[in-house]
Amino acid sequence: MSRKNQSMALAITPQSGSIESYVSYVTSIDMLAAQEERELAFKLYENEDLESARKLIMSHLRFVVHIARSYSGYGLPQADLIQEGNIGLMKAVKRFNPEVGVRLVSFAVHWIKAEIHEFVLKNWRIVKVATTKAQRKLFFNLRKSKKRLGWFSNEEVSTVAETLGVSEKEVLEMESRMSNYDMAFDIGNDEDDSDSAAYSPSMYLQTNNSDLAANVEKEQYVEHTNNRLMSAIKTLDDRSQDILHSRWLDDNNKTTLQELADKYGVSAERVRQLEKMQ
The missing domain is CATH 1.10.10 (Arc Repressor Mutant, subunit A)
Known part of the structure; x- marks a missing residue:
């Protein structure tokens, strides 16, 4: 790329964090007189002269900045708005017909706004x-x-x-x-567990991995089975109840056969037989 083209590319694309210097640069470029603009436009229209296109674009970059500033209320980066407007300007220069008899600025305003509009619509909200x-x-x-x-x-x-x-x-x-x-699809771990989680869209999605009716039925069956088991255990004598609780129902501290044998003064085999009989 030649130095001239590099300079043009730098001018057309505002760099992040240097909007002020970009605006200062493009406003320092001389505007074209009506006759000079017309001559350049004919060179481009009839001969596809790229140097003429460059001069037409460069002289109208300040106009793009002016239009882009009117869209600052949408909360989008000013550099992006200017860049999209510059794309519209280049499209306008490519399609400009000087035989119509209007100034380029009057023709380009539609193309500049159209590109900025499209950018705003795509980026103002996620949807x-x-x-x-x-x-x-x-x-x-x-x-x-x-x-x-x-x-x-x-x-x-x-x-x-x-x-x-x-x-x-x-x-x-x-x-x-x-x-x-906009709302995040799924509330992250950094969110509090108050009202925000209840309005997360992910909370309203149906899952195919779970059946609510089946889960309720399973919980009721387990509860019913446990109740019957506890009722049956209460019919046993104290020693049998202690053996069952110590061997099977106490998850934190299970007792061995020998420990129960020493406790009741019987053999470990006898404890095992009592355990199987229950």
């Missing part, structure tokens, strides 16, 4: 908030139409719908979408 033409129109005009914080009144909804040429239902739906916020 895309506007897909149809009416929704796109609402998304970029709804904030301008709001005269106060909070929800629209019925009168304001009717005014916005009439002004933008959409239905009142579409206005209310877009207002609701824009009032929502």
Whole structure:
């Protein structure tokens, strides 16, 4: 890549953390007079002259910065907005027909805004908030139409719908979408265990690995079996109950046959026989 092309690439792509220096650089580039712009546009249009394209693009980079700044309210990096706008500018220069008789800036504004709009729609929320033409129109005009914080009144909804040429239902739906916020799919370990976990989307998904009815039935069966076992053990004499508890029901401290034999003054074999008889 030549030094000239490197300089152009550096100017078109704002570097992270150096927006101020980028803006200072592009605003220092001289604007083209109408006649000079027309001559360069014809060279590009008729001969595909890349040097003419470079001059046309470079002289209009300040205009992209001006447009990109009007989208700063969406919380997206200014460098990204400018970069997307520059892509739109290059597309406009490629398609510009000087025979139409308009200035490049008038033609390019549509392409610059179109690229920025697409970027905002894709990155403003995790889930895309506007897909149809009416929704796109609402998304970029709804904030301008709001005269106060909070929800629209019925009168304001009717005014916005009439002004933008959409239905009142579409206005209310877009207002609701824009009032929502992104939420993590699964609450991480760093989240508290209060209300946030209850609203995690993962909590509402059905799992195929578990059957609620089967789990309840199993718990009830285990509870019923344990109750019957404890009732049966209570019918035994004290020595037999102690042997069963010591050998099978005490998980923390199981007693050996010999220890029970010493306790009751019988042989270990006799303890084993009593154990099997129960």
